[in-house]
Amino acid sequence: MAIDFPAEIEQLRHTYASVVAVTDPEALRGRIAELSEQAAAPDLWDDADAAQAVTSALAHAQADLKRVEALGGRIDDLETMVEMAGEESGADAEELLAEAERDLAGVRKDLSDLEIRTLLSGEYDQRDAVVTIRSGAGGVDAADFAEMLLRMYTRWAERHEYPIKILNTSYAEEAGLKSVTFEVHAPYAYGTLSVEGGTHRLVRISPSTTRAAARPPSRPSRSSR
Numbered sequence: 001m002a003i004d005f006p007a008e009i010e011q012l013r014h015t016y017a018s019v020v021a022v023t024d025p026e027a028l029r030g031r032i033a034e035l036s037e038q039a040a041a042p043d044l045w046d047d048a049d050a051a052q053a054v055t056s057a058l059a060h061a062q063a064d065l066k067r068v069e070a071l072g073g074r075i076d077d078l079e080t081m082v083e084m085a086g087e088e089s090g091a092d093a094e095e096l097l098a099e100a101e102r103d104l105a106g107v108r109k110d111l112s113d114l115e116i117r118t119l120l121s122g123e124y125d126q127r128d129a130v131v132t133i134r135s136g137a138g139g140v141d142a143a144d145f146a147e148m149l150l151r152m153y154t155r156w157a158e159r160h161e162y163p164i165k166i167l168n169t170s171y172a173e174e175a176g177l178k179s180v181t182f183e184v185h186a187p188y189a190y191g192t193l194s195v196e197g198g199t200h201r202l203v204r205i206s207p208s209t210t211r212a213a214a215r216p217p218s219r220p221s222r223s224s225r
Contacts, residue, residue: 003097005082008104012075015111020068022118028065035061060126060187067114074107117188125191134179135172138202143176145202150180162186 035058038044044051078100085096120126131153135146157164163185170178184193 003101003104005078005100005104008108009075009079009082012078012107012111015115016072016075019111019114019118020072023064023068025065025068028061028068032058032061032065056185063187071107071111071114074103074110078103078107117191120188120191122191125194126188127190128186129184129189129193130167130181131184131193131196132179132181133177135177136199140172140174140176141202143172143174143178145200146177146180147175149200150177150182153182153184157184157186160186162189 035054038054039058044054081096081100081103085093085100088096133146133149133153135142138145154164165183165185167181167183169180172178186192
C-alpha cells in the first residue's frame with residue numbers, strides 16, 4: 001500500500017508544533033546563554049559541585065535545543081525529498097520514495113520519543129536516576145536474572161549514550177547478583193526509569209512442556225464399523 005506522504009508530513013508537523021510549544025526553543029536559548037555566562041566565570045571551579053551542576057545543566061539544555069531543531073530540519077528535508085520524487089520518474093522516483101519511507105520511519109520514531117519526553121514534567125523527572133536491582137528470594141535463578149537485568153539496562157544506556165556508574169554490587173554465592181545499585185546520568189533519566197519500579201517474575205518452562213506445546217494436534221480417529 002502506497003504511503004500518503006502529504007498526510008504523514010502534515011501529521012508530523014502537527015506533532016512537532018505541539019512539542020515546540022512545550023519545549024519553547026526561545027526560552028531554551030535564553031537558558032543556554034545564561035548558563036554559558038556562568039560557565040565562563042573565572043572562579044567557576046572554586047566550588048566543584050556547583051561547577052558540575054552548571055556544566056551539566058548547560059550540556060542538557062544544548063542537547064534539548066539541538067534535538068528539537070534537528071527534528072524540524074529532518075521534516076523539511078523529508079518534504080523536499082518527496083517533492084523531488086514527484087518530479088522524477090521510473091527508477092529514480094522509486095529510489096527517492098524508498099529513501100523517504102525510511103526517513104519517515106526514523107523521524108516518526110524520534111518525534112514520538114521527544115513527545116513522550118515533553119510529558120515528563122514531574123518535579124524530579126529531569127534529573128539523573130539511581131537504580132537498584134535485587135534478586136529477592138528466588139535462589140540461583142533470581143540471581144542470574146538480576147545480572148541479566150543489569151546487562152539489559154546497561155546496553156539500553158549505551159545505545160542512548162547515557163553514562164552509567166556502578167555504586168555497589170553484591171554477588172550471589174553460586175552465580176549472578178544479590179543486588180546492584182547504579183546511577184544513570186542523562187536528561188530525564190528519573191522520569192524515564194521511574195516507571196520501571198516493581199517485581200519481575202521469572203518462570204522456567206520445562207522442555208517436556210515446550211515439546212507438548214509444539215506438537216501438532218492429532219487427527220481425530222475414525223470410528224470402526
